[in-house]
Amino acid sequence: MITLLDYGAGNVRSVRNAVEKLGGTLHTVSSSEDILSAEKIIFPGVGNFENMIQVLNRKGYMAPLREYLASNRPFFGICLGMQALFQGSEEDLSYNESLGFFNGRVGRFKTALSVPHMGWNGIHLKQDSPLMKGISEDARFYFVHSFHLIPHDPAIILTTTTYDYEFASAIQQGNIIGTQFHPEKSGKHGMQLLENFIKLSDFTPRGRVDIPGKGLSKRIIACLDVRSNDQGDLVVTKGDQYDVREKTNAADKGSVRNLGKPVDMARRYYEEGADEITFLNITGFRDFPLADMPMLSVLEQTSKNVFVPLTIGGGIKDYTDAGGRHYTALEVASRYFRSGADKISIGSDAVHIAKAFVDTGIKTGKSAIEEISRVYGAQAVVISIDPRRVWVASPEHAGSHHVIKTQIPGPNGEIYCWYQCTIQGGRTAVDLDAVTLAKACEKLGAGEILLNCIDRDGTGAGFDLELIRAVKQAVSIPVIASSGAGSEAHFSEVFAQTNADAALAAGIFHRKEVPIAAVKAHLAQCGIAVRKAADV
Numbered sequence: 001m002i003t004l005l006d007y008g009a010g011n012v013r014s015v016r017n018a019v020e021k022l023g024g025t026l027h028t029v030s031s032s033e034d035i036l037s038a039e040k041i042i043f044p045g046v047g048n049f050e051n052m053i054q055v056l057n058r059k060g061y062m063a064p065l066r067e068y069l070a071s072n073r074p075f076f077g078i079c080l081g082m083q084a085l086f087q088g089s090e091e092d093l094s095y096n097e098s099l100g101f102f103n104g105r106v107g108r109f110k111t112a113l114s115v116p117h118m119g120w121n122g123i124h125l126k127q128d129s130p131l132m133k134g135i136s137e138d139a140r141f142y143f144v145h146s147f148h149l150i151p152h153d154p155a156i157i158l159t160t161t162t163y164d165y166e167f168a169s170a171i172q173q174g175n176i177i178g179t180q181f182h183p184e185k186s187g188k189h190g191m192q193l194l195e196n197f198i199k200l201s202d203f204t205p206r207g208r209v210d211i212p213g214k215g216l217s218k219r220i221i222a223c224l225d226v227r228s229n230d231q232g233d234l235v236v237t238k239g240d241q242y243d244v245r246e247k248t249n250a251a252d253k254g255s256v257r258n259l260g261k262p263v264d265m266a267r268r269y270y271e272e273g274a275d276e277i278t279f280l281n282i283t284g285f286r287d288f289p290l291a292d293m294p295m296l297s298v299l300e301q302t303s304k305n306v307f308v309p310l311t312i313g314g315g316i317k318d319y320t321d322a323g324g325r326h327y328t329a330l331e332v333a334s335r336y337f338r339s340g341a342d343k344i345s346i347g348s349d350a351v352h353i354a355k356a357f358v359d360t361g362i363k364t365g366k367s368a369i370e371e372i373s374r375v376y377g378a379q380a381v382v383i384s385i386d387p388r389r390v391w392v393a394s395p396e397h398a399g400s401h402h403v404i405k406t407q408i409p410g411p412n413g414e415i416y417c418w419y420q421c422t423i424q425g426g427r428t429a430v431d432l433d434a435v436t437l438a439k440a441c442e443k444l445g446a447g448e449i450l451l452n453c454i455d456r457d458g459t460g461a462g463f464d465l466e467l468i469r470a471v472k473q474a475v476s477i478p479v480i481a482s483s484g485a486g487s488e489a490h491f492s493e494v495f496a497q498t499n500a501d502a503a504l505a506a507g508i509f510h511r512k513e514v515p516i517a518a519v520k521a522h523l524a525q526c527g528i529a530v531r532k533a534a535d536v
Contacts, residue, residue: 002198003038005029005065005081007055010046010376013340015078017304018184018191024198035064039073040197044184045080046337047376049106049147050092052080062099069101074175076197079145082171082178091147101176104151111164114478114501116146116379116447120275120531121169121181122213123159127205129172131158131196138214139189140531141181142309143169144342144379146447148180158205162215175203185309185342187531217529218495219502220519221276221480222269222509226262226298234294236260236510260510263301269509270306272516275531277306278450278504280345280384281314290327296339303340312336313345313384313450317368329368330375337376344372345450347384348423354440355432363444373445378477383441384450386426387419387434387467402435404470419453419467426454434467435474442475449475450504453483458507460486468498480504488514488522495528 002024006012019026019042029035045052056062069075069085077085088098089106109115120140125132148167151157158177161169170179177197183190197203224236266277279302281295290296299312316333320326333344346353346368353367363370373381391410395403401418409415419434438449451471453464463481472479478501481494485505494500508514520530 001025001027001039003027003029003034003041005035005041005043005061007045007052007059007061010044010380011303011337011340011342012044012046013300013338014184014303014307014342015042015044017340018194018307019198021304022191022195022198029061032060032064035061035068038068040076041068041074042076042078042197043081043084044078044182045082045084047080047380048091048374049080049083049089050094050096051375052084053092053096053098054094056084057096065099066101069099069176072174072176074197074201074203075177077178078182078184079180082180083147083149085171085176085178086149086151089147102151102156102171102173103153104149106147107150108147109163112476113164115476116144116478117148117163117216118144118379118448118478119216119219119501120186121161121163121216123161123169123181124166124213125159125209125211127158127172128207128209129158129177129205130200130203131172131177131193133196133200134192135189137211138532140214140217141179141183141186141190143181144309145180146378159213161213172203172205177203182309184307187307191307215529217275217531218500218523219275219480220273220491220516220523220530221278221502221504222266222274222516223278223280223482223504223506224262224265225280225506226295227281234262234298236262236265262298265510266302266310267305269516270308273520273532274308274516276309276311276502277302278311278313278345281312290321290325290332290335293335296335299336299340309342310340311343311345311382312341313347313382316344316346316372317349328371330371333368333372333376333380337380343380343382343448345382345384346446347386350383350385350441350446351421351423351430351432351437353444354437355430357440357444358432358436367444369441369444369446373447378445378447381446382448382450382480383438383446384452385434385437385471386422386452386454388422388426388429388454389417389464389467390420391417401433402470402474404466406466408466419470422454435470438471438475438479442477446477448478448480450480450482456484459484460508462486462490463494463498463500463503465494465497468494468500472498472500478502485514488519491519492523492526492528495523496526 158170158172391414
C-alpha cells in the first residue's frame with residue numbers, strides 16, 4: 001500500500017495514475033494518523049515552497065511527518081516534496097520552518113541560462129541504490145524548477161545534474177529518498193524508478209559509485225488545437241494563419257478541419273516520443289459550468305496513459321458561466337492542474353494584464369499571472385504570444401516599440417519591423433509589441449514563453465527566427481518556438497540560430513508529414529542533444 005501525501009496543490013493526478021498503472025494501491029492522506037500508520041509515502045510537492053509549508057502546518061502534518069521520517073520507513077519526495085526535507089528555501093520569503101530532516105537549504109539558480117531549468121536532463125549517479133535498478137546510464141528525466149538543493153552533507157547525494165553547474169538532483173539516506181525531477185513525467189525511465197519504489201522494501205544503498213549521465217536536451221512539443229466542431233464534438237484541428245475551416249470558395253463558411261480525437265492523438269504523440277504535449281482550447285466553452293468543462297475530461301483521460309508534461313491553454317481567466325456562477329482565473333487553473341495539467345498557458349488575457357502593467361508600472365498582485373504563479377510557481381505559467389509583423393521605414397516610425405532590422409523586406413522594401421501582439425485568435429491587434437509583452441510577463445511571474453507567429457502559421461516556411469531571437473535575448477525564462485515548421489531542418493535551424501529551449505509543431509505531426517522520430521533523428525545527426533524517441 002502506497003500512501004499519497006496530497007496537500008492540495010498542483011498536478012498529483014499523474015503520480016496517482018502512474019502508480020496505479022504499475023499495479024500499486026494508493027491511499028490518500030486525510031489525517032495525521034494516515035501518515036503515522038503508512039508503510040510507504042510518496043510526497044509529490046508541486047508549486048510554491050512557501051505555500052506548501054503553510055498548508056502542511058495548517059493541516060497539522062509537520063510533526064507526524066518528522067516522526068515517520070525518523071522511523072526510516074520508505075519515503076519518496078518529488079520536487080518540493082524533496083525540498084521540504086531540508087531546513088528552508090530562498091523561495092519562502094516568510095522564512096517558515098521546514099521539516100529539517102536534512103541539514104541544508106534550497107537556493108535559486110544563479111546562472112545566465114534560462115530559469116526555470118525546464119526539460120529533460122541526465123543524472124550523474126553517486127550511490128549504488130536499488131531505486132535505480134534497470135535505469136540506463138543515458139537516461140534523461142524531466143525537470144522543472146527554479147530552485148535547487150544545497151545540502152550540507154555530500155554523503156546523502158544520490159545523483160547530481162549539470163545545468164551550467166552541478167547541483168544535487170536526488171538524495172537518499174537509508175529509505176528516505178527525494179528527486180528534484182519528476183519520475184511520473186519522465187517516460188519509461190521514470191516509470192521504472194516508480195516501479196522500483198513500489199515493489200522493493202529496502203532501498204539501502206550498497207556503496208558509492210561515480211557514473212556520469214547525459215546533459216540537457218532540446219524539447220520537441222506536439223501541439224493539439226482542440227475545439228468543438230459544428231456537431232458539438234471535440235476534435236483536433238489545424239488552421240492556416242488561425243483559420244481552421246476547410247473552404248471551397250470565398251463565400252463558403254466551411255467546416256472545421258477534423259484531424260482526430262484529442263485523447264487518442266495525445267497518446268500517439270507520447271508513444272512517438274514527444275517531450276511534451278500542449279492542448280490549446282480554441283473554442284472557449286464559455287457557457288459551461290467549470291465542473292463540466294470538456295477539456296477537464298480530456299486531461300483526465302490523457303493523463304492515464306501519457307507520462308510526459310501536459311500544458312493546457314484557452315479560457316484561463318476570470319469568467320461567469322451561463323448559470324451566473326463566477327470563477328477566478330486561479331480557480332480555473334486549479335481545476336486544470338487537478339485534472340492532469342502540469343502547466344497552463346495564458347494568451348489574450350496576458351496581453352491585457354501586461355498592457356496594464358506597462359502603462360502603470362504597478363503590480364496589483366491580483367492578475368491571473370501573479371496569482372497562479374504565487375500558488376503554483378512560475379514554472380506552471382506559460383504565456384502564449386501571437387504577434388504579426390509590422391514593417392516600418394525606420395525605427396522612428398515604430399514609436400516606443402521594439403524594432404529589429406530585418407532580412408525579410410516589407411512590401412515597400414522596408415528593412416525594419418516590429419511584432420504587434422494580437423488577441424482573440426489573431427483577430428484583434430493591440431498597441432503592444434511581443435518583446436515588451438514577454439518582458440512584462442516575466443516580471444509578473446511567468447515561467448515560460450510560447451512564441452507563435454501568425455505570419456508563419458501553417459505556411460511550412462520555417463520558424464520566424466528573427467522574432468524568436470529578439471524575444472529569447474530579452475528574457476531569462478525558457479522560450480518555445482512555434483509556427484511555420486515544415487521540415488526536419490527547420491528544427492535544427494531554430495535551435496542553432498536562436499538557442500530556443502523548445503520547438504513546437506502541430507500540422508506536420510498531425511498529417512504525418514514529418515514524424516517526431518524523424519525530427520529527433522535529424523537533430524541527433526546535427527549534434528543537437530535530444531531525448532531518444534524510444535524512451536517512452
